[in-house]
Amino acid sequence: MPLPKKEEFYTYEDYLNWPxxxxxxxxxxxxxxxxxxSTIHQRILREIFINFAMYLKGKQCEVFSAPFGVRxxxxxxxxxxxxxxxxxxxxxxxxxxxxxxxxxxxxxxxLIVEITSxxxxxxxxxxxxxxxxxxxxxxxxxxxxxxxxxxxxxxQENGRYGRPDVYTVGNRIKVSIFEDLVIDLxxxxxxxxxNL
Numbered sequence: 380m381p382l383p384k385k386e387e388f389y390t391y392e393d394y395l396n397w398p399x400x401x402x403x404x405x406x407x408x409x410x411x412x413x414x415x416x417s418t419i420h421q422r423i424l425r426e427i428f429i430n431f432a433m434y435l436k437g438k439q440c441e442v443f444s445a446p447f448g449v450r451x452x453x454x455x456x457x458x459x460x461x462x463x464x465x466x467x468x469x470x471x472x473x474x475x476x477x478x479x480x481x482x483x484x485x486x487x488x489x490l491i492v493e494i495t496s497x498x499x500x501x502x503x504x505x506x507x508x509x510x511x512x513x514x515x516x517x518x519x520x521x522x523x524x525x526x527x528x529x530x531x532x533x534x535q536e537n538g539r540y541g542r543p544d545v546y547t548v549g550n551r552i553k554v555s556i557f558e559d560l561v562i563d564l565x566x567x568x569x570x571x572x573x574n575l
Contacts, residue, residue, distance in 0.1 A: 392451060392460035402446065406506050408463040416497045419524050422571035423494055424469050427522070427575045430473060440474040440489065440557075447471060448483035449491075451514050464510065467521075469494045472556070487514040489556050493524040493536075508532070512540050518556050527568050531555075 388408035397403055402413035414426070424444060431442040449471060451464040455478055459482070470492035473479055480487040492501040503521055511519045512534070519532040520539065530543035531554045546552050550570050554560040 387527060388463070390460060391465050393461040394465055402465050402467065404466045406466065406510060410501060411506075413467065414496060416494075417496060417524075418570050420469075422444065422493050423522060423524055423567060424492075426567045426571060427492055427562070428470055430560075430567075431470065434557070434560045435472070439476075441476075441479065442470065442472050443484070445469050449488060450483065450485045451487070451510065452485065466507065466510070468492065468507075474556075476496055487511070487516045489516070490518040490520070490554070491516050491520060492520040494524060496524075508540070512538075518554070527564075529564065 389405055389410060390408065392403070394403065394405055400416075404413060419562055425458055428442060428444045435442055445467045446468055448465050450459065450462050451466075452459075452462045453464075465483075468488075468491045470490075471484060471488040472490040473484050473488045475486070475489075476508050478484050478488070493499075493507060495503050500523070508519065508521075512532075515534060515538065517534045521530045521532075521543075523529070527548050529546045529552065531546065531552060532540035532543050536568045537540045550564050552562045552564065554562065
């Protein structure tokens with residue numbers, strides 16, 4: 380099947396038939412092509428993922444890294460084939476095992492981490508921010524590798540994200556969805572700064 384055209388609208392059924400060598404996300408039926416991640420992006424992903432994986436070993440919640448599809452069905456989309464939104468966040472934490480299947484996660488994960496690149500920053504800060512808020516992702520991290528800043532949004536009682544807590548090198552993030560997980564950003568960014 381040829382690559383989809385950006386001006387058309389698609390479903391998860393279309394998504395499953397696209398070439399495997401092209402990473403694509405769908406938000407409300409609109410396609411977004413994903414650029415290959417940089418080395419620094421992958422190093423930051425690895426360091427954050429390791430922190431979650433070590434903490435969650437033997438616990439109820441599970442952590443996954445991209446490529447891992449997250450489907451957000453709307454109320455009128457009864458089958459997988461009809462779903463118009465599927466994304467591949469860099470890291471997801473899922474605590475409700477009923478949401479996990481062989482195709483990834485169906486429904487909102489508890490926590491999502493997106494690591495921006497110049498080509499994805501606006502999508503992560505606007506489209507994905509609105510998407511994750513709408514579907515009730517409890518905690519959303521936006522990681523900006525160049526400025527070494529992580530903005531953490533937590534879902535409030537009114538179903539909206541409040542103002543972000545902003546962290547940088549030397550800070551420690553207290554993960555809100557867990558009682559005792561704290562991540563040291565010095566380790567995260569130092570692990571990404573090795574010579575290329």
